[in-house]
Amino acid sequence: MDKFVYDVVVIGAGGAGLRAAIEARLAGKRVAIISKSLFGKAHTVMAEGGAAAAMGNVNSNDNWMVHFRDTMRGGKFLNNFRMAELHAKESPDRIWELETYGALFDRTKDGRISQRNFGGHEYPRLAHVGDRTGLELIRTLQQKIVSLQQEDKAEYGDYEARIRVFAECTITELFVTEGRISGAFGYFRESGDFVLFETPAVVLATGGVGKSYKVTSNSWEYTGDGHALALRAGAKLINMEFLQFHPTGMVWPPSVKGILVTESVRGDGGVLKNTEGKRFMFNYVPDVFRKQYAETEAEADRWYTDPDNNRRPPELLPRDEVARAINSEVKAGRGTKAGGVYLDIASRLPAEQIRKRLPSMYHQFKELADVDITSAPMEVGPTCHYVMGGIEVDPDSAAAAVEGLFAAGECSGGMHGSNRLGGNSLSDLLVFGKRAGEHAASYVDALPARPKVAASDVDSATQAALAPLERKDGDNPYALQHELQEIMGDLVGIIRREGELAAAIKKLGELRARVAAVSATGGRRYNPGWHLALDLRNMLIVSECTAIAALEREESRGGHTREDFPKMEPKWRKVNLVCGMGPNGEVTLEHQPVPTMRDDLLNLFDKSELAKYLTDEELPA
Amino acid sequence: MSKRKFRIWRGDATGGELKNYQVEVNEGEVVLDVIHRLQATEEPDLACRWNCKAGKCGSCSMEINGMPRLSCMTRMSTFEETETVTVTPLRTFPVIRDLVTDVSFNYEKAREMPAFAPPVGLKPGEYRMQQMDVERSQEFRKCIECFLCQNTCHVVRDHEENKKEFAGPRYFIRAAELDMHPLDAKTDRKELAQQQQGLGFCNITKCCTEVCPEHIKITDNAIIPMKERVVDRRYDPLVMLGRKILRRDQIAPLASTEPAVHAGPVVVDETKAPVDFGRELLPPMGAAVNAKGKVDLNEMLSDRSAAASPFGDDVQFPVDPTALNYYHPDKL
Amino acid sequence: MTTLATRPSGAKARAAISAKTLRTDRWWLSPLIIAAILLFFIVYSTVRIFMAKWYFVEDYGYLTPLYSPCLSDSCVEGSSHFGTPLPKLPFFLPLGIVAFPIVAGFRVTCYYYRKSGYRSLWLSPQACAVTEPHKKYSGETRFPLLFMNLHRYFWYFALLVLAINAYDAILAFRGKDGGFGLGLGTIIIVINVAMLSLYTFSCHVCRHVMGGRLKHFSKHPVRYRFWTWVSKLNERHGTYAMISLFTVLLTDFYIMAVSAGWFPDLRFIG
């Protein structure tokens, strides 16, 4: 077994992980970056629309306060206000910083970074590069890491003197010694050999949990590893009931079901129609948003050219609203055969413009569905996309409840409340990735002595990892994964009911024993069956958290819709549901008050607006 | 739904073979779906890489009927019903197992390419660039690093020995991207491309362009313009004259080439090397291993405290450098 | 990881696949066709330039591009549009001695012909993902292929030749009586010059010189516009290269035929 000693180990090579690693390295620490896939392939690469930052390049009325308001509204006021505040204030700096690393965003006429409209954002706010912003972001960070390695090479003669990337390496266990993180354990996918990292600080940036769903825009990587690692290490997960279903995933052909159709299609003028050819979103504008959205098609269409004097089209409502609307249309029998509705850009923009503004969508539909989006509408439906819930962290330092453990990116929770606005994730990665790296480094500095990994922990981690290979008669991991996805997709999906949730919890409980007895055939070298077998227990525990929390929260809010409790309840706004792990590996759940917003922030809102979310006694006088 | 014939390469560095499979294929499926179906049914340990399944990450590169392709973007409907589809790993890189290859060559080349040099005197947020100025570089930044071009390029595909000196089309577009970046402050990228990346090896036969899934015009928009920029520097008489007469420096003066960041391993003539590489050295005896071929981690089973040295008991640290087939590059 | 200064350990093994290619399409077809075309043109033009006859139609002022400009005392009367600074040439020197090497060199070093030549004549590689037959390969890094980089010079000179061709074309608007005239030959010659211009102006060198070498397009709007135009043309450069090859051939053949009296020129005016 290989053993490495590092100051900071960053698990995850997506936007959050890389940004954290850069910051820790700049603080002079020796850093390891660990990733399940190759370097530069993490999920961030798939983000399309853009990164939200109130730079005010396109509309100078924009500033951090407006962004903060939009974020809180989008999250239905459940967000950790401090995180939303930091995010709104710091994201412009983080984006500008990327330019100094070599990023090339699309430009405005006067040479600044161009910004585009997106659902839930009052002004054009998303810095973007065509529709491949995530690629730009991850490539830029990847190249910055390379440039730091080149500096190290010049100084020490070795590229890997201070930053080393361990690609295709999966962490299966974190070690805690006397309440502090002491190391991480995993295996190299390539060889199946185990590896031990001794480190006082771990930054989790492992992304989300979407692979527990049948229809998802997420890849095999999203098995909730970070969530589960943190739980097992003793940290807490919050808001796990909130999952974002992106309203527009591809629905046909079946093999690509779930793959994302970027929201910028709507931002650039695309409209949703049912099979009757009606623009149905006008019927689904909820009261809290009534004031900001257009009521007629004519007004909506004017908005694209004159946003200051018109209200925005309802297609640009936050994602949860649009997803639910599509769901209702399909349920009402006005959907397509494949179970979706039409997203039409062909009749709204000239073909040339479409190809220019949405090149990868054009490409994607052409190659995967044989549909030419410049002449035909796309068929779309909701797809599991993003988990708002995650590891509970301190807003300023990104530190989790276990000393030495930090979390950033999609696997951390609180920032987005009950629903994330499009584009807020990419900037979240940068803002909190940086903070996590910075504070991990200063934590290491302040540490009197490094905790030692206990040998017995390593032994049991090794055994746990080898167990599926040694068992012979357990279930096939692929079959189990399929079952899990069915349960989550059918019973804990967009629209939830008490009975179904209870049934899901029961079924997940039954699955637990079978997952514990899963067996994998083949050897240790690059064996995907074995890898999946090891990921399953993470998927399972995270799914349990989601189901249990969803059953508990008796209201509908953002990414959590209960058919039996369709209203948003101000009293539930004060509650965060927090999952932990009991002594026997079972999920525990407790209520925790949502931090109260400072008055100066509260005053940024209209009192009438606050009244829609807050209880009477919370309202400022 | 129909049964289709597949031949898939199974094996590893020690050898392998094409194995035949009959797999169900549904409407609208791509080759990657078929491989997943095989994994979920007959062959759970069939190794293959993938992530996004939407042609965005560049993980699923393989060779399908001999052509380098992304398997997630190769639709089954492009083949005849009766056709046997042959799937093999990328040929240019060492194989790990089945369809997975070791692509570290590319990451090493990436590290040798000097990074973006930020302009001095501009703070973050002060960068101003026109869209028309960034467009050329943006085309190259579309690259998803699928390494299909690197795999197809005959310079390394057919001539392993060129790998040392040849960076490959992926890194030519990177060089072009930076050279065309309106604010990049480094002025000797042309020289670097010629001298360290091996731009001259490319004979512009355009196979990289043919296979690029992002449809980047690698040859026309990056390699040839870079070759032309090299010509500017080295050969063009009018450019030199123009520079003299107009005293205008559109092209910065010939910068002295910086030392290679890393131009491949230093190879020294065997006879001149301070060490005789040919001499026999006693291999270290290696650690005592258990039945599984691994070092015992459990101290209870060990005869000493702490883990055994992986090199065995006969190696003392620090190792005497004269006892190694190694010399320090600076001590040539 | 390879480390510096240790002996490079033997490369790790690639997948053991012995087939030279697993491609199932007819990848050999296009290199075969191109090879046939190129070889035909090489043979034809070699034969023609050493023929030293049937290159000028005096009545109408048709001069074949393969002999233009004709600068030696051996040229037939009237064909020397630029005088005869050169003495009589021995038989082993072609009469187009000045321009032909330029034109030939221009085509040989052209990026498009390089591609087709390397693929179809040199098999390096014959098609993508097909193992090439050569043991060693050094590309254009050393002599003689290093000289492919001289394409820039050839382009400058080719511009001159193109101008001469255009001048020849103007002179081809001549009737028997010396006044204005127009025949099928004139039209062919003009089309040829048009195709040659498209070929020459779509050249990668042209694209580079027009604006490709700039770092900031926004500071040079005019050159940017030119660059955009040339870039558009450049996308079809291969097509123009092939078409212009055929029009040169056709022009030459037509003039040869008329000059040899195999068939008369079709006259519209004069």
Ligand SMILES: Cc1cc2nc3c(=O)[nH]c(=O)nc-3n(C[C@H](O)[C@H](O)[C@H](O)COP(=O)(O)OP(=O)(O)OC[C@H]3O[C@@H](n4cnc5c(N)ncnc54)[C@H](O)[C@@H]3O)c2cc1C
């Ligand atoms: C299709 C799509 C489009 C999107 N579009 C947008 C958008 O337009 N705007 C926006 O703001 N957001 C968007 N998002 C959301 C956003 O991309 C993600 O939330 C964000 O990229 C997550 O980044 P991350 O750094 O947290 O994790 P990721 O980028 O997902 O990285 C996770 C990393 O952790 C590693 N990892 C995981 N588990 C382990 C383990 N056990 N051991 C070792 N390594 C591990 C993985 O290998 C990977 O490197 C989109 C998401 C998707 C799926």
Ligand code: SF4
């Ligand atoms: S054009 Fe050059 S780089 Fe591209 S495949 Fe051919 S030889 Fe390789």
Ligand code: SF4
């Ligand atoms: S240039 Fe094209 S083929 Fe090459 S790695 Fe990038 S995307 Fe792939």
Ligand code: FES
């Ligand atoms: S899986 Fe991402 S490109 Fe094919």
Ligand code: FES
């Ligand atoms: S590139 Fe073909 S003529 Fe210059």
